[in-house]
Amino acid sequence: MLIGDVARRSGVSARMLRHYDSLGLVRPTGRTGAGYREYSGDDIQRIFQIESLRSLGLSLRDVRRALDDPGFTPSELVDTLIRQTRERIAAETELLTRLRRIDAVEPAGWEDVLQIVALLQALGSKSAGKRQRAALSSVEEAPMPVEALVEAALSETDANVAGALRWALARSGEDGLALLADGLGSPVAEVRKRAVQSIAEIPDSAATALLRDALTDPDIAVRRYAALALGARGVADTIPALIDIVAEGTNDVDAADALSALASRPALADRIATGLVDRLTHDGAESAARRRLTQALADIPGGTASRALAELSHDEDRAVALTATYILGIRDAR
Template identity: 80%
Template sequence: MLIGDVARRSGVSARMLRHYDSLGLVRPTGRTDAGYREYSSEDIRRIFHIESLRSLGLSLREVRRALDDPGFTPAELVDDLIRQTRDRIAHETELLTRLRRIGAAEPGGWEDVLQVVALLRALGSKSAGQRQRAALSSVAEVPVPVEALVEAVLNEADPNVAGALQWALAQLGDGALDLLAEGLGSPEAEVRKRAVQAIAEISGGQATELLQDALAGSDVVVRRYAALALGVRGVADAIPTLIDMVVQEANDVDAADTLSALASRPALADQIATSLVERLARGTIESSARRRLTQALADIPGITTSRALADLAHDEDRGVALTAAYILGTRDL
């Protein structure tokens, strides 16, 4: 079969077939009387083998080795191709994400495109200072897609940069909440924590609903952050978790302050005092935890608290008794 016929039947151009010949990949078995290349059935079969291997991403050098080296084993090469393909997909996915984010910013001209690109790069910088400046300028100067800000805040380990990013997201209102809600469902504990911290900075009913969902979740760290944020918003459902935090000495000062803020609402003061007293009455609580619970009563107004402190002033635990007596003295002033 002549080269033109092979090209038509195989889909490989005559030029490429000549290239294969020059490389020694496929040398036609014979020549016609006129000197034209003549391919045998075996030659054509080899051409199809070459094209199949090239379709997997092999170079012509690798194809030749695969076909001609008797000791060649494909497993290692296939593993390498898988790695290269994954790297290429990751690179292309990153590029696609960047392009979508630039498009979402609705640039009016190339100057706007360049500004958005520069800001996106700054958000991914190794320098915490650059990331922080990018977070602050993302609202004041260049509009950055909310998706980019959410990704940045969910991956940010530096507390100062995280604070700036959370502030930037808060300026967008409810726009970031759906993406942050996905963060709450992440398999990574740090991502879940960063998500609830960011949600806590956003006001409004939808954010409060997400925090209430987080309060009912299984991640104890997320529940604690949700309780602190909900307590500030006056949500009584946070009270049990806040008291747990006092007992467990987990950010207990903030938890006690939040209980105090909740107790400024007359309808909640007695509920909080009663819950604290009930926890104090449990015999399984350590002495140090009972003292913290007693201290938490200090800023809870109402007769229920005063009566509880009067009883605690005679507690068998001297530390609890002295703490209660001191608080009673300050309440009488």
């Protein structure tokens, strides 16, 4: 079979077949009287074998070894090909993500594209300062793809950078909420906590609904941040959770402030005071926890809180009694 016929039947161009010949991969078995290459059935079978191995990503050098070296084993080479393919897919996926994010911003010209690329690169920098400047610039100078901001916020470990990212997300409107909601579904508690912290910065009813969902999170830190954020928004359902936070001693000042803000509503003041007292008298409550609960009563108006403090001023725990007495003195002076 002449080279033109082989090319048509195999799908391998005549030019490539000549290249295979020059490399010694496939040398036609014979020549015609006019000197044209003439391929046998075995030659054609070898061509198909070469193409099959090339489809796996093998170089022509490795193809030759695979077909001609009896001692050549595929396992190591296949493992290498798997690794290289994974690396290539990761690189292509990263490129696709970058292009999609640039497209989402709808740049007007190449200057905009270059500015967005620079911001994205800075956002991925190892320097916390560069990441923070990129987050701030995304609001003040050039638009940053919301998806990139969310991804950075959910992975950022530096407190200052995280704060800048949350600030930027809060000014991006509702666009980031759906992505942050996905973060609440992460199997990693730290990611869910960062998602809650970011959602808490967005003053929106949809954000409030997401925070309510986070109150049932299996991780206590996630629940704590959700309760604090909801308390600051005036959600009365968080009162028991806020009282728990005061007793636990982590973020207790923030929780007490949230309870104080809620207690400015007359209908809630006695309810909060009763909840604090119930927790104070709970069996097994530690001295430090009881003292924090007593302190939380300081900014709760109404008769229930005042009566509770009067009783606590005679508490068996001297630290609690002194704290209650001091608070009563301040309340009387007002």
